[in-house]
Amino acid sequence: MTTGKCPFASRRSVIAAVSGLLVGSAVRPPQAESAPAPVVEPFYGRNQGGILTQQQRHSYFATFDLIAEKREDVVRIMRDWTAAAARLTQGQTGRPISENLAVPGADSGDTLGMRPSRLTITFGFGAGLFIKDGKDRYGLAAHRPEALVDLPAFNGDQLVEGHTGGDISIHACADDPQVAFHAVRQLGRISYDVAQLRWTQTGFLADFPSGETPRNLMGFKDGTRNPTEAPVPSRKSVEDVVWVGAEGPAWMRSGSYAVVRRIRIALEHWDRTEVDFQQQVVGRHKYSGAPLGGKGEFDTPSFDQVDSDGNPVIPETAHIRLGAAELNDGAEILRRSYSYNDGSNFTAERWPPWRQGIEYDAGLFFVAYQRDPRSGFIRIFQTMSKLDAMNQYTTHVGSGLFACPSGITESGYCGQSLFEA
Amino acid sequence: MPQFQARAKIPRLALGGLVLLLGHAATAAEPQGLLETLHRHSIVTSTVPSNGDQNPYALVLAPVSAGKIRKGDVLIDNFNDKNNLQGLGTTIVTYAPATKQTALFAAIPRHLPECPGGIGLTTAMAMLKTGWVIVGSLPSQDGTTSTKGSGCLVILDSQGSVAGVIAGPNINGPWGNMAVIDKGSTATLFVSNTGFGVGSSDGTPLVVNQATVLRLELSIEDGKPPVVTKQTVIASGFGEQADKDVFIIGPTGLALGRGGVLYVSDALGNRVAAIPDAITREDSAGTGKDITKDGLLRRPLAMVMAPNGHLVVTNGLNGQVVEIDPETSKQIYARWVDLNKAQSPPGSGDLFGIAMTESGDGFYYVEDEVNMLVMAH
Numbered sequence: 126m127t128t129g130k131c132p133f134a135s136r137r138s139v140i141a142a143v144s145g146l147l148v149g150s151a152v153r154p155p156q157a158e159s160a161p162a163p164v165v166e167p168f169y170g171r172n173q174g175g176i177l178t179q180q181q182r183h184s185y186f187a188t189f190d191l192i193a194e195k196r197e198d199v200v201r202i203m204r205d206w207t208a209a210a211a212r213l214t215q216g217q218t219g220r221p222i223s224e225n226l227a228v229p230g231a232d233s234g235d236t237l238g239m240r241p242s243r244l245t246i247t248f249g250f251g252a253g254l255f256i257k258d259g260k261d262r263y264g265l266a267a268h269r270p271e272a273l274v275d276l277p278a279f280n281g282d283q284l285v286e287g288h289t290g291g292d293i294s295i296h297a298c299a300d301d302p303q304v305a306f307h308a309v310r311q312l313g314r315i316s317y318d319v320a321q322l323r324w325t326q327t328g329f330l331a332d333f334p335s336g337e338t339p340r341n342l343m344g345f346k347d348g349t350r351n352p353t354e355a356p357v358p359s360r361k362s363v364e365d366v367v368w369v370g371a372e373g374p375a376w377m378r379s380g381s382y383a384v385v386r387r388i389r390i391a392l393e394h395w396d397r398t399e400v401d402f403q404q405q406v407v408g409r410h411k412y413s414g415a416p417l418g419g420k421g422e423f424d425t426p427s428f429d430q431v432d433s434d435g436n437p438v439i440p441e442t443a444h445i446r447l448g449a450a451e452l453n454d455g456a457e458i459l460r461r462s463y464s465y466n467d468g469s470n471f472t473a474e475r476w477p478p479w480r481q482g483i484e485y486d487a488g489l490f491f492v493a494y495q496r497d498p499r500s501g502f503i504r505i506f507q508t509m510s511k512l513d514a515m516n517q518y519t520t521h522v523g524s525g526l527f528a529c530p531s532g533i534t535e536s537g538y539c540g541q542s543l544f545e546a
Numbered sequence: 547m548p549q550f551q552a553r554a555k556i557p558r559l560a561l562g563g564l565v566l567l568l569g570h571a572a573t574a575a576e577p578q579g580l581l582e583t584l585h586r587h588s589i590v591t592s593t594v595p596s597n598g599d600q601n602p603y604a605l606v607l608a609p610v611s612a613g614k615i616r617k618g619d620v621l622i623d624n625f626n627d628k629n630n631l632q633g634l635g636t637t638i639v640t641y642a643p644a645t646k647q648t649a650l651f652a653a654i655p656r657h658l659p660e661c662p663g664g665i666g667l668t669t670a671m672a673m674l675k676t677g678w679v680i681v682g683s684l685p686s687q688d689g690t691t692s693t694k695g696s697g698c699l700v701i702l703d704s705q706g707s708v709a710g711v712i713a714g715p716n717i718n719g720p721w722g723n724m725a726v727i728d729k730g731s732t733a734t735l736f737v738s739n740t741g742f743g744v745g746s747s748d749g750t751p752l753v754v755n756q757a758t759v760l761r762l763e764l765s766i767e768d769g770k771p772p773v774v775t776k777q778t779v780i781a782s783g784f785g786e787q788a789d790k791d792v793f794i795i796g797p798t799g800l801a802l803g804r805g806g807v808l809y810v811s812d813a814l815g816n817r818v819a820a821i822p823d824a825i826t827r828e829d830s831a832g833t834g835k836d837i838t839k840d841g842l843l844r845r846p847l848a849m850v851m852a853p854n855g856h857l858v859v860t861n862g863l864n865g866q867v868v869e870i871d872p873e874t875s876k877q878i879y880a881r882w883v884d885l886n887k888a889q890s891p892p893g894s895g896d897l898f899g900i901a902m903t904e905s906g907d908g909f910y911y912v913e914d915e916v917n918m919l920v921m922a923h
Contacts, residue, residue, distance in 0.1 A: 477888075
């Protein structure tokens, strides 16, 4: 057996080699307004990446169940994951590649030669880290934040165990699907003795022209009313919506709570629906994105507007009405969702005419960040799950709530102030 | 749903025919019936209780205040469980118009020893002046008729607790909305049974002509649950059929008219039939006499008698209710009360239970597809 020298010391060296080509290439960075988006997203900072980061085009989400018996093993893996994540986001391999070919490679190597593709890796802690089956496995139960509740059972939930829960979440987002998957794969392989994979979900975001709101698989613009840095009057700034403040424990300040929902959409049913009715369901014009009764996508919806019969122009059961901050005591969340497409399988639709057969297992991997899910997603979705006309097309089959700690310093690791509290 | 109707391209009123159209035009100032006097359809409440039960079926207005219930409250039961499996719903919720509150009234145990097959609550429900609530069960173990039991009628007290069960050879799948004569210490219930001889919904299930209408006479002593004193099958031979989508199709709507006539909506026959002498007869009238057939009817389901003496019946295969004058056997017109275009035709499969409002100038109905109670007014 020979021992050869690895041709690539890191992915970064390759990036340096090709970066000059990028400047003049026809490749369009996703959603960049004018200047190209940076190829590398910062890993260290006040907040974790992947939350307010300009949304990348691909997503790989995974949750893990901890099987470690000791707290120090959990700390060890958080240190190792943090170190590997920092390398990966900078375009390096998860661990340095050895020149010894007689051992398994420290990295799968499937992204060698690729750009970092703005990879971000966001860690989250599920309730199971703090207490599981009534057991305080790691002496952390007292530190479980009040906001890290067990999500209530919502009307229509058809949650599948294999797409729900998890002690720790890792969400990799990148402009390349292989880079995103590679990241989670490298982290998973260094934690076999501590954490076992529970469920995963891929996602994608269409490459829409810069400045335009992407459309989801229903063909509607999705995210128009997301909070922004410079909010309109009566709306909160995105910072207010997303980041935990002094109300939370120290390790969560400048962190955020992620709600994820795997939402299967009956696309076959939707495709048979008149566009006009689709618009009634959503509350927007399909092609322009304008709210019903409005002209432009970013017009403020007029929820009080009625037609000549006295019926609301934006229906009582329209999706945008039920999700509107104005009608939910100001509740807001930052949606950062991806479409998903997992092939097809047998399903029985839940609504008339109750079609049964092989249908697309596709829909929306809903991801929402907020400073408190009780006044965010739960507040909004309690009503929406009962009244939204869109519920005739959507089924929530997966779910999770994760506390994403504050950002990471170069000398620290994710969740350090929790584990050392 | 109101918001859909406002933008609908379908006329809300569909007239029964040319003759009626001319008649209507000639007397435009005079309402021909109830439906043309209704203008709005308002969402009242979600009918889903905390256990997640789905698919609201029966609607009953409380005739008295008793226990948890106030006079005029709307009682709504659920046929499906939280997984949307049919024949496994066990709950009754109440909506109080006075306070606009929705509450759980009863959560019946999934299995009652006296009720063959367990609990899956149907459109058969009544509340008596003595405060007792009687509700039908046509249960399944897996959401299909392959595992159905013959079910029963469950007697609940006004707190929602089980006080007794009515079962026996005359009861198999008590299904349609009940007609009731309530004299306090005695009462007479009419209930359709659609379970006799019904098997699996696999393949193409045959129509079985074994559905019945049963008259139950009850005695109610002070403070004691009703006791059945007499049972008489007054109609029989209606078509019934297992169905993988809607579980079972059979006679569903019952309403008492003048002269002791019981009107029956015959879903598979697509007609409304009259059973003469329904209160007194001692034998079966078979499938009764046609009052009206086809026309605007599209699988007629639950039915109610309006104060004007007209029958109002929900269609199973579109979102319309049809108003019928039983004296003249005429279909007056139909109205779209559910224009939900998630179905084709709009509202298909959505309607089921119906009940007049307390004031009698409108009606409540359920929209099964979205688990809502709606009011036409």
